[in-house]
Amino acid sequence: MIDFELTEEQRMFKELAHKFAVEKIRPVAEYYDQTEEMPWPVMEEAHKLGLTNFYFPPEYGGGGVHDFITHFIVSEELAWGCAGIQTCILSTGLAAAAILGMGNEEQKKKYIPTFCDPQKVRLGAMGLTEPGAGTDIKMISTTAKKDGDSYVLNGTKCFITNGGIADLHVIFATTDKKLGLLGIATFIIEKGTPGLSTGKKEKKLGVRASHTAEVILEDCRIPKKNRLGGELGEEGSTSGIFGALNMLEVTRPGVGSAAVGIARAAFEYALEYSKQRVQGGKPIIKHQAIGFKLADMAIKVDAARLLVWRAGWMANKNMQLRRGEGSMAKLFAGDICMEVTADAIQVLGGYGYMKDYPVEKWYRDAKIYQIWEGTAEAQRMVISAMLRGAKG
Amino acid sequence: MNLIVLLKQVPDTETKIRIKSGEKKIDVEGVNWIVNPYDEFAVEEALRIKAAQSGTVTIVSLGPQKAQEAIRTALAMGADKAVHLQDAAFDDSDNYVISLALSKAIAKLEYDVILCGKQAMDDDGAQVGSRVAELLGIPQVSIVVKLEISGKTAKATRQIEGALQVIETSLPALITCQKGLNEPRYPTLPGIMQAKKKPLTVYTSADLGLDASQVGEAGSKLKIVDMYLPPTRSTGKKLEGEPQDVALQVAKLLREEAKVI
Numbered sequence: 001m002i003d004f005e006l007t008e009e010q011r012m013f014k015e016l017a018h019k020f021a022v023e024k025i026r027p028v029a030e031y032y033d034q035t036e037e038m039p040w041p042v043m044e045e046a047h048k049l050g051l052t053n054f055y056f057p058p059e060y061g062g063g064g065v066h067d068f069i070t071h072f073i074v075s076e077e078l079a080w081g082c083a084g085i086q087t088c089i090l091s092t093g094l095a096a097a098a099i100l101g102m103g104n105e106e107q108k109k110k111y112i113p114t115f116c117d118p119q120k121v122r123l124g125a126m127g128l129t130e131p132g133a134g135t136d137i138k139m140i141s142t143t144a145k146k147d148g149d150s151y152v153l154n155g156t157k158c159f160i161t162n163g164g165i166a167d168l169h170v171i172f173a174t175t176d177k178k179l180g181l182l183g184i185a186t187f188i189i190e191k192g193t194p195g196l197s198t199g200k201k202e203k204k205l206g207v208r209a210s211h212t213a214e215v216i217l218e219d220c221r222i223p224k225k226n227r228l229g230g231e232l233g234e235e236g237s238t239s240g241i242f243g244a245l246n247m248l249e250v251t252r253p254g255v256g257s258a259a260v261g262i263a264r265a266a267f268e269y270a271l272e273y274s275k276q277r278v279q280g281g282k283p284i285i286k287h288q289a290i291g292f293k294l295a296d297m298a299i300k301v302d303a304a305r306l307l308v309w310r311a312g313w314m315a316n317k318n319m320q321l322r323r324g325e326g327s328m329a330k331l332f333a334g335d336i337c338m339e340v341t342a343d344a345i346q347v348l349g350g351y352g353y354m355k356d357y358p359v360e361k362w363y364r365d366a367k368i369y370q371i372w373e374g375t376a377e378a379q380r381m382v383i384s385a386m387l388r389g390a391k392g
Numbered sequence: 393m394n395l396i397v398l399l400k401q402v403p404d405t406e407t408k409i410r411i412k413s414g415e416k417k418i419d420v421e422g423v424n425w426i427v428n429p430y431d432e433f434a435v436e437e438a439l440r441i442k443a444a445q446s447g448t449v450t451i452v453s454l455g456p457q458k459a460q461e462a463i464r465t466a467l468a469m470g471a472d473k474a475v476h477l478q479d480a481a482f483d484d485s486d487n488y489v490i491s492l493a494l495s496k497a498i499a500k501l502e503y504d505v506i507l508c509g510k511q512a513m514d515d516d517g518a519q520v521g522s523r524v525a526e527l528l529g530i531p532q533v534s535i536v537v538k539l540e541i542s543g544k545t546a547k548a549t550r551q552i553e554g555a556l557q558v559i560e561t562s563l564p565a566l567i568t569c570q571k572g573l574n575e576p577r578y579p580t581l582p583g584i585m586q587a588k589k590k591p592l593t594v595y596t597s598a599d600l601g602l603d604a605s606q607v608g609e610a611g612s613k614l615k616i617v618d619m620y621l622p623p624t625r626s627t628g629k630k631l632e633g634e635p636q637d638v639a640l641q642v643a644k645l646l647r648e649e650a651k652v653i
Binding site for chain 1: 584
């Protein structure tokens, strides 16, 4: 039966992540939101505490915390602090998930420990999206041509978190356009490899502390052994794209947990405000229009968290997310996050619109959660496909 | 070097205190509990001494089952083991009884330096550290903002009114810690996971050789007569006019309303 009680470990992780968010993230959130600088000092402190790599397997130097719900709890607290900074702290997870999900033992042993080096924070980037390929991954046009013992990559990736500045890029490219999805393979490109450069860094509406940029591949030559999972058809090879798609279903609730954190931050702030602000002779929470609005906000935050945790519970038990439970969590959390942050501004009225107050930033941060990691529309495609019994 | 840290779990400093209806204690419903902030300085200092001189850090804490959360936090910071004094018989004990129980638990251990916060943030007693030192018959230095341990001596800088006093003492000794002594570290996530495996011994009052007359209300020397919230502060009054007139008004208010002159 389900138990909603946190384990002692989860409680302590939550306490630590929350303390970190209050003392280290919140005080500088506004600064990094304005300047769009990479919050290195915060990431270094987070790294020292194990917040960047607690979920990697211990055999590669990680903290070995495999409980997905624990991960979501930490992620929610950090995002409650600031979603942009939380993205920086946990961003490497996507590249690492690709390596862990699709790499062979040699690749895992070589690359995962670099993210667990206590002396240095290292970044990973996951390059899937292109100007012509968003939801429609089939349209990927970055090519990977086999040439002797190497692959040569050509193409452009865009909107890549840590794009161009990462120590490790995991790039999706097609080895044969005629094969469609089956032709897509994943490659590891180490920092300093000639032929990989950064295009422009994006100026964003929200999560501005996070580095988002174009990655350009021009005759980028990498050794054959950098293909994740080895050659297709080879002994012990692990598939490219389908591995990726399965991996995404499990990372989706994690993204949802960040949306829960933002929504909770906005809700808590609006709640506090509504108890202090007096209009019409009483604190505005006592007016039904506001009281009811806050009630709805509270329900949405809790419901989103439960969907996220349900997906985590299933993942912990290695259950197949047969009805798109991961997508449900991400989709719902993203949608309510937009609603709750907008409502938070509304509760604060004119003050909510001013940059002096934190709610407008949460509203701006919220929007991306309906877009990245699979748009809300793509999530609905996944869920409805699963409902009608479609395969793949 | 054997280091002992006395630790207390207290309500979060942000807690809105409510008095339990009809009783002389606070309502703990919905309260968030933390390690007493002054005790965090003690844990941190012990960990630093351990790092510099090698040794063991043992946490000793008296409290209900819940106090184990605070103990585990200290273990997650890096302490090696813990002793938890837990017994319903300890309920309603004053600081004398608590100090007695702690000293009995400490007597079972080897110690060179005992550290604790200068006071607990809930009852602000500021006496347990000193009482424990007296019961153990060891020197104590309180309100310490700087500590140097070398060999068998400790040099402690303590805050006094308008100045700093440096005291040298032999070990073993007890030190109560003041804000400014250090910046307590965060527990790390790996530390939290290791904390689960560190030894935690639980003692009842019987294990410490204390009978019912020595603990709880029976053993306490202090009796709480009443507990109430301070009166809510009303808004201030703004007085206007010529200085001589305002002065007259103030004098009148001080005499007739505040009744202080």
